[in-house]
Amino acid sequence: MSLQPKSDKYYMKEALKEAQKAFEFDEVPVGAVIVCDNQIIARAHNFTERLNDVTAHAEMQAFTAAADYLGSKYLNECTLYVTLEPCVMCAGASYWAQLKKVVFGTSDPKRGYQNKAGNVLHPKTACVKGVMAEECEQLMTDFFASKRELK
16 A cells, blocks of 8 residues: 655655754755655765765765665665755766656756766656755855854
């Protein structure tokens, strides 16, 4: 029995909760959730500082958790919701995972995949941009403003 579908905004709010956790841990506040059959199967946020690992982005953590949950490296029936446009590494990983859909909040003109590499998503992956963009961008702005205040 499949659950009633929820909106992209509903799931982005869940990703924002993860981003807030990252903020509280002094990580760049990016959050991600992965949804399969209208159910969140993975939640993650940036862990790069705590793990001292440049690859520990929210998306990468979520891919690992979702693959473990499903018992499969392919996430072709899954949607990634992430608060910030994925970087080239994360977009590339989404390609290999063959995601059904990627939904992101705010664009990242400096490090986002679109400006760095064009469309590197899997050809069958749909992409929705700008869901709750203002809220996602505000969290990033607040985080970096707090960093400047400390200097």
